Amino acid sequence: MMSDVPSPIDLRLMSDASEWEATAMEKRPWRTEFFAKFANELANLEPIPARVLELGSGPGFLAGKVLSEISSVKMTLLDFSEPMHALARQRLGSMIDRVDFLIRSFKEPEWVQGLAGFDAVITNQAVHELRNKRYAEKLHRQVAAVLRPGGIYLVCDHFSGPEGMTNDQLYMTAAEQKSAIESAGYASVIQVFLKGGMVLHRATVP
Numbered sequence: 001m002m003s004d005v006p007s008p009i010d011l012r013l014m015s016d017a018s019e020w021e022a023t024a025m026e027k028r029p030w031r032t033e034f035f036a037k038f039a040n041e042l043a044n045l046e047p048i049p050a051r052v053l054e055l056g057s058g059p060g061f062l063a064g065k066v067l068s069e070i071s072s073v074k075m076t077l078l079d080f081s082e083p084m085h086a087l088a089r090q091r092l093g094s095m096i097d098r099v100d101f102l103i104r105s106f107k108e109p110e111w112v113q114g115l116a117g118f119d120a121v122i123t124n125q126a127v128h129e130l131r132n133k134r135y136a137e138k139l140h141r142q143v144a145a146v147l148r149p150g151g152i153y154l155v156c157d158h159f160s161g162p163e164g165m166t167n168d169q170l171y172m173t174a175a176e177q178k179s180a181i182e183s184a185g186y187a188s189v190i191q192v193f194l195k196g197g198m199v200l201h202r203a204t205v206p
Contacts, residue, residue, distance in 0.1 A: 003132070003169070004131040004132045005131050005132060005167065005169055005170040006131070007129070007131065011058075011080075011081045011083070011084060012080065012081050012082070012083065013083065014083040014086070016083075017059070017081055017083035017084050017087060018083070018087070020058075020059075021058075021059040021087050024059075024061070025061075028196055028198070030195050030196045030198075031061065031124075031125075031198075033193070033195060034124060034156055034193060034195075034198060034200055035061065035062050035065040035066075035124075036065065037192055037193045037200055038062060038065065038066060038122055038124065038154055038156075038200070039065050039066050039069040039070065041152070041154055041192060041202055042066060042069075042070060042073070042120055042122075042152075042154070043069060043070055045119075045120070045152060048070060048072060048073070049070075049073060049118075049119035049120040049152070050072065050073065050074060050119055051073075051074055051075075051076070051117065051118050051119050051120075052066065052073055052074070052075045052076070052118065052119060052120045052121070052122060053075070053076045053078065053115065053118045053120070053121045053122070053146065054066075054075060054076070054077050054078065054121075054122050054123060054124075055078050055106050055121065055122075055123040055126055055143070056078070056079055056106065056123055056124075056125075056126025056127075056129060057077035057078060057079045057084070057085075057088060058079060058081075058084050058087075058088070058126075059084055059087035059088050059091060060077070060087065060088030060089075060091040060092050061091075061124075062122065062124045063075055063077055063088065063092060063099065064091055064092055064095070066122070067092065067095040067098060067099070068095065073098065074098045074099070074100075075098060075099050075100070076099075076100045076101075076102060076115070076118075077099055077100070077101050077102065078102045078104050078106065078111065079101075079102075079103070079104075080103065080104060080105035080106075080107075081103075082103055085101045085103065088101070089101075106126075106129075106130075106139060106142070107129070107130055107131075107135075109142075111142070112142050112145060112146055115146040116145075116146055116148075117146075117147075117148045118146055118147050118148065118151060119147075119148060119151055119152070120147070120151060120152040120153070120154065121143045121146065121147055121151070121152075121153050121154070122153075122154045122155075123154070123155050123156070123157075124156045124157075125156065125157060125158065125198065126157065127139065127155060127157040128157055128158060128170050128171055131170065132169060132170065133168075133169065133170060133171060133172045133176070133180075136172065136177070136180045137180045137181075137183050137184050138184075140153070140155070140180060140181050140183075140184035140186070140203075141184045141185065143155075143184075144184060144185055144186065144205050147205045148205070149205060149206065150204065150205060150206075151204070151205045152202060152203070152204060152205075153181070153186065153202070153203040153204070153205070154192075154200065154201070154202055154203075155177075155181065155200070155201055155203070156193075156198055156199065156200040156201070157171070157172075157177065157198065157199070158171050158197050158198055159171060159172060159173055159174045159177060159194075159197060159198070159199050160172060160173050161173045161174070163197060164197040165197060174191065174194060174199045177199060177201060178191065178201060181201060181203050182203075185206070186203035186204060186205060186206075187203075187204045187205065187206040188203065188204045189201055189202070189203045190202045190203075
């Protein structure tokens, strides 16, 4: 059995959350390309999603892009860190009227309570916060349960292997990520974008 990989930071602390926010774009400036891909995937759906849930929403980078690009969307931002939500509130400004904030950890089984009928669930650079890749398939199954039939799951994370991360307990290869999503019962899984050690997949609930 593979052991869980401890996190080197505690994002429940404002100091750690603020440092992560300040350095994330410097370390991986191509994240903006992924944000654009997320927004484009959602905007091109028919109909355009009205209700979107983001898991591990952090300081609101991705939510800000989606809310600014799709004026009709309403988002629920789920994160275990109150400091991250505080940073997101600052970033989103007047768009906050279209946002609900939830303090929950998707590592806990009860995170799904009261959540249902979303048109789309999105998550960026967060699945590895399960702290071991063996938990990923279960999370993907939980996501399917909060999506409406035909709903869309957009999931992006780091991958292991060439041009990716070295820790193969925490991170999956791009192929393993696709397989884990497929095993969770989605009707189709398509790789949308791969760059800089990160990969984005789109999956559909039957």
